[in-house]
Amino acid sequence: MENAGPANAAAAEAPTPDGPVWHFLVRPRWLGWHLLMVVSFWGMLWLGDWQFHRALAGNGLSWAYTFEWPLFAVFAVVFWAKTIRDEFRIRRGEMPDPREVAAEAERLPAGVTGRVQAAPVQAGAGSPDEEDDEELSAYNAYLARLNAEVKDHGRWHGLR
Amino acid sequence: MRAAVLRYRVMAYVTGVVLVVLCFVGIPLQIAGHPAVANDVGVVHGILYIIYLVCAWQLARGLGLAAKPTVIMLLAGTVPIMTFIVERWVTRRFINPALSGQAQPTVPVR
Numbered sequence: 336m337e338n339a340g341p342a343n344a345a346a347a348e349a350p351t352p353d354g355p356v357w358h359f360l361v362r363p364r365w366l367g368w369h370l371l372m373v374v375s376f377w378g379m380l381w382l383g384d385w386q387f388h389r390a391l392a393g394n395g396l397s398w399a400y401t402f403e404w405p406l407f408a409v410f411a412v413v414f415w416a417k418t419i420r421d422e423f424r425i426r427r428g429e430m431p432d433p434r435e436v437a438a439e440a441e442r443l444p445a446g447v448t449g450r451v452q453a454a455p456v457q458a459g460a461g462s463p464d465e466e467d468d469e470e471l472s473a474y475n476a477y478l479a480r481l482n483a484e485v486k487d488h489g490r491w492h493g494l495r
Numbered sequence: 496m497r498a499a500v501l502r503y504r505v506m507a508y509v510t511g512v513v514l515v516v517l518c519f520v521g522i523p524l525q526i527a528g529h530p531a532v533a534n535d536v537g538v539v540h541g542i543l544y545i546i547y548l549v550c551a552w553q554l555a556r557g558l559g560l561a562a563k564p565t566v567i568m569l570l571a572g573t574v575p576i577m578t579f580i581v582e583r584w585v586t587r588r589f590i591n592p593a594l595s596g597q598a599q600p601t602v603p604v605r
Binding site: 403407410417430 | 541
């Protein structure tokens, strides 16, 4: 089953030429990440335990760190889980690859993004003889940008 | 989005300043035999760093950052002066491009 070719993979797994999507998890680069995660998770729990014993021994300051280290350990696990979930989404094409988006943003001049250029100019585009009017096209780009912003509202919704 | 950026910036500077005080005032005093400053400031930094983690994490998620820049952002709060450097880098590299694409400009862009 683990060696199942693309033809045998479940449709939901969105097979790629390299096999099922989850195969990236067992590549050396990702195994390194998993190892780092396990070591840091247990390391942080160990540090919390050490602080706990120091606190019991009468070091009042250690009480804060007794709770802080396990919190960091939990945070690391959440980070790890979300990163893996994002990677699945990127590989299934449900989410743009942040590395590619960042690279694209760097290639384009400041203030211009691919998203805006791709957005259709909807509000009252001028007649053909007005097309090269710099101010009007700037205004249309501005309207398109506002339109794109409203469309993407859901994406930022949780942050407001 | 702007609120998340502001929260991150505030926490980056507050955490950074407290860490600088801890490392360049508290630790020398501790070595000189006065541990009170390092103890108190250390606890304050510990609490602030948790808040910083949450703010930096939220912004990283909002910007859709990859794992590597996210880790750099999160760990910056533990290295003296690093929060200031990373905050500038994140602003230039990720926040400004995202804001110029998402937010309404005050002047129409030509």
